[in-house]
Amino acid sequence: MTKNDSAPSTPREVNIGALFTFxxxxxxxxxxxxxxxxxxxxxxSTILNDTKINLILQDTDCNGFLGTIEAMQLMGKGVVAAIGPESSGIAHVISHVVNELQVPLLSFGATDPTLSSLQYPYFLRTTVSDHFQMYAIADLVQYFGRQEQILKSQ
Structure with a gap:
């Protein structure tokens, strides 16, 4: 075996998945x-040395069941990592899938603090936790001297 034979070859293409509600x-x-x-x-070509990234998009339609099916279909397409989903509920369900398959899942929208790296080692949160957002709201309520506050979602 020559020295070049032992070096790992660079893949020509890499599949990355995206799971979110279109x-x-x-x-x-x-x-x-x-x-x-x-x-x-x-x-x-200088960024990844001629390796091409293929983005495979799957619509979760903001539904845990459909999100799970879409995640399973995505994993069947040989992705090395996935981006999304934007919802904590769907992220909980999909995190079980990616953990079993050992595929990293990078979420820019799931904020639930129970999505921890201890329970879901392949889940990577790229946004702050709801925990910090609730502290900010509590500080505002306290600043204005209110004992209670009703928040209305639009």
């Missing part, structure tokens, strides 16, 4: 951003 506020901005980033990386 018709949501986050989905409508995430989809073109991801597509633009992939196009930029693929257009510059």
């Amino acid at each position: 018709n949501s506020t986050i989905g409508r901005s995430a989809k073109p951003a991801l597509l633009g980033a992939i196009e930029y990386v693929n257009s510059d």
Whole structure:
């Protein structure tokens, strides 16, 4: 065996998955951003040494059951990592799938603090926890001297 035979070969293509709700506020901005980033990386051969990234998009439709099915289909397409989902509920369900298959899942929207790296070692949160957001709201209520506050979602 020659010295070059022992070196690992660089893959020509790498599949990355994206799981989010296409018709949501986050989905409508995430989809073109991801597509633009992939196009930029693929257009510059010096970034990944001629390895091409294929982005495989799956719509979770903000549904835990459908999200699980979409995640399973995505894993069947040989992805090395996945991005999404934007919802903590769907992230909980999908995290079980990616843990079993040992595929990293990077979420930019799931904020539930119970999505911990101890329970889900392949789940990577890229946003702050709801815990910190609730402290900010509590500080505002305290600042204005209120004992109770009713928050209304629009």
